[in-house]
Amino acid sequence: MEFLDPVLLARIQFAFTIAFHIVFPGLSIGLAAYLAVLEALWLKTNKKIYLTAFKYWLKIFSIIFGMGVVSGVVMSYQIGTNWSVFSDKTGPILGPLMGYEVLSAFFLEAGFLGVMLFGMDKVGKKLHFFATLMVSIGTLMSAFWILSVNSWMQTPTGYAYNEVGQFIAEDWFEVVFNPSFPYRLAHMVTAAFLSSAFLVGGVAAWHLLKERKEKGKNEVARLMFSMAMWMAAIVAPIQLFIGDLHGLNTLEHQPAKVAAMEGNYQTQKGAPLILFGIPNDEEERVDYAIEIPKMASFILTHDMDGELVGLDQFAKEERPNTKWVFYSFRLMVAIGMGMIAIGMFSLFLRWRKKLYDNRFLLKTAVWFAPSGVVATIAGWIVTEVGRQPYTVYGLLRTYDSHSPLDAPAVAASLAIFVVVYILVFGAGIVYTLRLMKVRPGDRGELSEEESKVPSSVTLSNRLPHESSDVKNNEEDKS
């Protein structure tokens, strides 16, 4: 019975497709900005090292961006196929916001992407940089509108109802800049930058480790690693601060979500901070909890004895799924703390002039390469599962949002999506990893040599296969 619930199936389908999707635009935002910075540095200093790094990441970016586009097109239609009542009711508010995303961001990225990828020989350096900049701005504007949409679903303001029960806008400014929007946007864009920084840092660290014995000084990998570690050192602590503000905002507007994040079943003064434990919904307590007394109250109310609302203040059918929110939140915070630690350690080593030689840092950085992506997905689960049982928080229930669909149709499409996504994006990830295995510098230098010959006949045929010829060990020895 539960299995054949079309709403549950539609939720799984949405969660699955968006969990895949969120990874790619997240990395695109960070990598596009990184590419723009590298190209700007190249234009300013005329040093080849920046161009080499640019070309290295451009290829990876192109694959990630492509996967973001195709998975994004799916998202733009899935709202209508599986959530038609939601579409009808919220369309007058959310539709224009998404319309603005397409008009101001999607076209901009797509329009200039071709010039960015293929146009270096055709438009010259400055116009090419302009194209890169436009792609980067496009990804940021996209984040602006999509997070406005998402935030409105979490903290709806500026709306009224019309006679057929649709939400309509009373004040567009309040709709777009709804109460949780600034925090959510800042948190997400920062997460995107950190995800990309740790990806870049991880890849660079892998190459530095691999070449340690050869005593080779791979300047390109060093540049990448250094930039990534600056990012970690400066931005990861800022993210902690933004996340804290976001948490306070959520406490104000969605206390049930915060109660689930904290595993706080009973309303209490001086609530402890539960580091870890197993939420037990039946007994309404966290089993095997390891906790710091009064800390949760202190963090959230800035008062050791501040009162925190618990899940007991909400009827059972008004509560989100505690386990998902509780575990995901801990995973996200743990990764964030790890990022800060890496950033601080890198500062210390930089000061000691040993940034590129510390095996422990390099190894940790390799392990942390996908950490930003994992943290982003975890954070997204916290915020979206925490919004349940509503699609528009407090106003429109998930069970009143879905399409008039039969379970077999949703089940069939879900099954196809799972198979196709794993196949296509699995292959995409393999190809991305393959590009990352290429030694930075090798191919970048080569393609710069070649790019001096306009429209070289051999270029397209040789280079993709060249990657397989590069001598490197199949496995990371570390």
Place this chain on the structure above:
Amino acid sequence: MMIDYALIWAGLIAFAVLAYIILDGFDLGIGIMFPFIKKKEDKETAMNTIAPIWDGNETWLVLGGGGLFAVFPLAYAIILPALYMPIILMLLGLIFRGVAFEFHWRARKSQHLWDKGFAIGSLVAALCQGIALGALVQGITVENRAYAGGWWDWLTPFSITTGIALVVGYVLLGSTWLNMKTTGSLQKQSRGIAKIAGVATFGFIGLISLWMIFIEQQYLHRWFDAPNIYYLFVVPVLVFIVGVSLFITLKRKRDVSPFLLSISLFLLSYIGLAISLFPNLVPPSVSIWDAAAPDSSLKFLLVGSAFLLPIILAYTTYAYWVFRGKVKEGEAYH
């Protein structure tokens, strides 16, 4: 003065959908004819003619869907569940088609699989778009602001026919595009395909036009009642003139004209369709005004669109301009 925002938006959405059909039409068409291109180098050249622009082309589909959600949310909420299967299959097709541009260059042993994915994905996407169009034209059952039909309502002989027709039409666009953008053996082969696709497209336009007036009385009256018949006959006459010109220019081995004439053929068919359907957005019962979002939404988005659409058209044109001219073998960033 009352401004009819719903009507303005109907025009803009219609423009977005038309832009999509023409732009993604030719790159999907190239995907469909991909298996028939013999030489490996020609295949890669064909792919390279569209690699820098397909992404922008597909964005018009997102604008069509997103725009429908924004300004005609009721139509969006009815059409998407009604056409559930063809739309899901179209999206899956577009996934394979889209990643093929990158994966083709990155794959080693599996390259031929991604090329097949490119071809089959394009075919499925085109077929499903045509089926969806046919299913819309034949009418969608609506009760209480929601789709009230069955699971397989979209699957009829008529919708299958429109599906095949669109596939053939896209091949015409794709082959005339390649005829314009390439040289040598690929150009020669494209011209040959264009001739066959041209005849077939022409035949399908006639067949579907006739079929439509038997499906729904409204379409019959729209075209044949006086006084409409006196000025609407211009459309079929123009279709005939354009069709003949297409053959003449192909025969004379012109580069650009066949592509422009193919676009004109699509444009005329589209106008014909619009004449038949107006003022319904979801035939037979939901009109543009029934489906429109409140004026506050229409106005809010229109302000930005008036400013952004010209800019989009400008840089889209620029992107095409950068990659103008014939594409030589092996020309790519990879």
